[in-house]
Amino acid sequence: DSNCVKNSLQVTPELVEQELHSYISNKIDQFELPLSTNILEKLESLSVSYIVSALNQLGCQLRENGSFGFDEMISKSGVAPQQIKQLGHFLNMLVERDVLSFNDNVYTLIRDISELDDNEKLSELHNEFSIVRPELDFISRCGNKLAEILQGKADVLHLLFPEGEVDEAADFYQNSLTFKEMNRLLAESVVKIANEVPVDQPIRILEIGAGTGG
Numbered sequence: 001d002s003n004c005v006k007n008s009l010q011v012t013p014e015l016v017e018q019e020l021h022s023y024i025s026n027k028i029d030q031f032e033l034p035l036s037t038n039i040l041e042k043l044e045s046l047s048v049s050y051i052v053s054a055l056n057q058l059g060c061q062l063r064e065n066g067s068f069g070f071d072e073m074i075s076k077s078g079v080a081p082q083q084i085k086q087l088g089h090f091l092n093m094l095v096e097r098d099v100l101s102f103n104d105n106v107y108t109l110i111r112d113i114s115e116l117d118d119n120e121k122l123s124e125l126h127n128e129f130s131i132v133r134p135e136l137d138f139i140s141r142c143g144n145k146l147a148e149i150l151q152g153k154a155d156v157l158h159l160l161f162p163e164g165e166v167d168e169a170a171d172f173y174q175n176s177l178t179f180k181e182m183n184r185l186l187a188e189s190v191v192k193i194a195n196e197v198p199v200d201q202p203i204r205i206l207e208i209g210a211g212t213g214g
Helices: 002-008 013-030 036-057 070-077 081-096 116-130 130-143 147-150 156-160 167-175 175-194
Strands: 067-069 099-102 106-109
Touching: 013 175, 036 081, 036 116, 036 130, 036 147, 067 070, 070 081, 081 099, 081 106, 081 147, 116 130, 130 147, 130 156, 130 167, 130 175, 167 175
Parallel strands: none
Antiparallel strands: 067 106, 099 106
16 A cells, blocks of 8 residues: 555655645745735835935935945944944845945945935835735834944834734734745645654654744
C-alpha cells in the first residue's frame, strides 16, 4: 500500500521544502491584491516624503542642487550611532527614487521636492485606499517622528505599541494588505505539512526572528 509506505517515511525539512515550493508558487499566482502595485508605489512615495522631511529637520536643508557628505551630515545632525546604518538605508532609497544622486561620497538633490508633501499624500491615500489603513497609521506615526528616531530621542517600540497597547499592531499583522494574504498562505502551508506527517511523528516548529523590534 503506497499510503503505508508514505506514512512510514520520516518527513524531513528537505522533503517539506520540495513539497511546498511548487505549492506556494502556485498560490502566490492566485493572490488577489487589488491595485497592489499602485498602492505599494504610493506607500513608498509617502515614505520618501517622510524621509525628506526628516532630513530637513536634521539640518540638511535640501534645496535645488544642494549637496552634503554623509560624514558631514552625521556630525551636524546628531544622528545616534545605532541609527547610522538606517540613515544610510534611507539615503539609498532617495538615490533609487532619483531624489538624490551619489558621487564621490557626496549626495546632491536632483529633484524638485516641493511635490513631496507628506500630509497631502497621507490624506489622499486614506481617502483613496482604505484597504491600507493599518499601513498608513504606522507610516504616519513613525514618519512624523523619524528625525527624533534617528537622533535616538524617540523610542520606536513606544511608537509601535503606544502606551503598551498591542491592538493596533495586532490589527496590522492580521489585516494589513502586507500580511493578510501571506498569513493565509502560511496557515494553508502548515495544514498541508501536518497532513503529510505520520500521526506518530511529532511536529517541531522553530520561529526565527520572533518579536517586533528585537
